Amino acid sequence: MSKLAVIAIGGNSLIKDKDHQTVEEQYNAICGTAKHIADIIEKGYEVVVTHGNGPQVGFILRRSEIASETEGIHSVPLVSCGADTQGAIGYQIQQALNNEFAKRDIHKKAVTVVTQVEVDKEDKAFSNPSKPIGSFYTKEQADELKQEHLDWNLVEDAGRGFRRVVPSPIPKEIIEKDVIDKLTDSGYTVVAVGGGGIPVIKDDNNQLRGIDAVIDKDYASSLLASQLKADLLIISTGVKKVCINFGKPDEEALDKLSVEEIKNLREEGHFAPGSMLPKINATLNFLENGGKKAIITSPENLKEAVAGKDGTHIYR
Ligand SMILES: Nc1ncnc2c1ncn2[C@@H]1O[C@H](COP(=O)(O)OP(=O)(O)O)[C@@H](O)[C@H]1O
Numbered sequence: 001m002s003k004l005a006v007i008a009i010g011g012n013s014l015i016k017d018k019d020h021q022t023v024e025e026q027y028n029a030i031c032g033t034a035k036h037i038a039d040i041i042e043k044g045y046e047v048v049v050t051h052g053n054g055p056q057v058g059f060i061l062r063r064s065e066i067a068s069e070t071e072g073i074h075s076v077p078l079v080s081c082g083a084d085t086q087g088a089i090g091y092q093i094q095q096a097l098n099n100e101f102a103k104r105d106i107h108k109k110a111v112t113v114v115t116q117v118e119v120d121k122e123d124k125a126f127s128n129p130s131k132p133i134g135s136f137y138t139k140e141q142a143d144e145l146k147q148e149h150l151d152w153n154l155v156e157d158a159g160r161g162f163r164r165v166v167p168s169p170i171p172k173e174i175i176e177k178d179v180i181d182k183l184t185d186s187g188y189t190v191v192a193v194g195g196g197g198i199p200v201i202k203d204d205n206n207q208l209r210g211i212d213a214v215i216d217k218d219y220a221s222s223l224l225a226s227q228l229k230a231d232l233l234i235i236s237t238g239v240k241k242v243c244i245n246f247g248k249p250d251e252e253a254l255d256k257l258s259v260e261e262i263k264n265l266r267e268e269g270h271f272a273p274g275s276m277l278p279k280i281n282a283t284l285n286f287l288e289n290g291g292k293k294a295i296i297t298s299p300e301n302l303k304e305a306v307a308g309k310d311g312t313h314i315y316r
């Protein structure tokens with residue numbers, strides 16, 4: 001039986017830099033990533049692809065806010081902006097993968113599952129927004145925006161500038177997990193829990209209802225990988241390897257670590273909240289829930305990383 005890898009693609013890693021964030025440029029980045037995912041499939045893995053949406057969901061929300069200043073145009077709730085990104089990014093990944101499969105004569109089909117993820121309506125994240133979305137701003141721009149939009153929260157994001165933050169509750173249950181499991185078992189390459197999944201809560205009548213938030217896709221991917229009993233969780237992001245002293249003159253890249261070693265480095269504060277810290281926590285959740293191995297690397301290093309020659313490897 002083939003091994004199962006869940007590959008989580010970061011929303012920021014789909015956008016090279018601020019001059020390359022159009023839909024076409026994002027599709028080009030996805031086509032590049034699709035080649036690397038196809039390499040892994042050719043190595044004999046079944047793959048489930050998950051993806052982030054931090055930049056994209058923020059862009060859609062902002063467009064909606066600006067457009068709704070025009071009479072007759074309604075605004076779009078954040079939860080629907082997240083659902084929109086699942087369709088738009090899922091479509092691009094699905095198309096890029098199917099084109100790549102056709103080129104290589106891989107007899108597979110990629111399919112996207114619109115995925116709802118249940119969260120706790122009492123999650124304290126709802127009163128403590130922490131998930132960075134949308135554009136990066138300078139300190140001056142951030143100060144101006146705070147005065148202009150009194151309901152906005154902006155924080156410094158891992159030395160890259162200021163960003164708006166929204167609530168990011170912990171994912172509890174993947175509503176469509178059985179469908180994802182069945183499709184994967186049948187040989188489809190499934191794209192799922194896009195943007196961490198569409199956040200939903202159960203109301204008093206046990207009915208699902210969307211709630212405004214953005215779930216961290218690394219936590220949702222880790223939950224999915226555990227529930228599918230995946231052999232490998234791969235987090236594909238903007239860096240080849242996780243580092244200690246990141247961005248400092250004594251920065252050092254990490255190759256291979258145990259759960260205990262990475263926990264110690266986490267305690268020492270080497271991983272920035274809102275960027276690398278959730279990835280580390282998500283890999284630890286996977287490894288502590290039965291997973292054996294997790295890799296953090298960049299899209300262009302996926303093949304080498306799976307072959308054990310690159311990336312940061314964390315073992316149970
Ligand atoms: N210790 C660290 N090692 C490597 N990268 C780090 C570290 N701390 C913060 N980062 C930053 O975190 C980024 C990944 O987070 P982010 O861009 O939010 O992820 P995503 O790819 O999921 O959108 C890296 O590209 C890097 O800039």
Ligand SMILES: NC(=O)OP(=O)(O)O
Nearest residue numbers: 011052053054216217
């Ligand atoms: N939803 C989410 O975690 O997106 P990013 O990976 O883009 O931050």
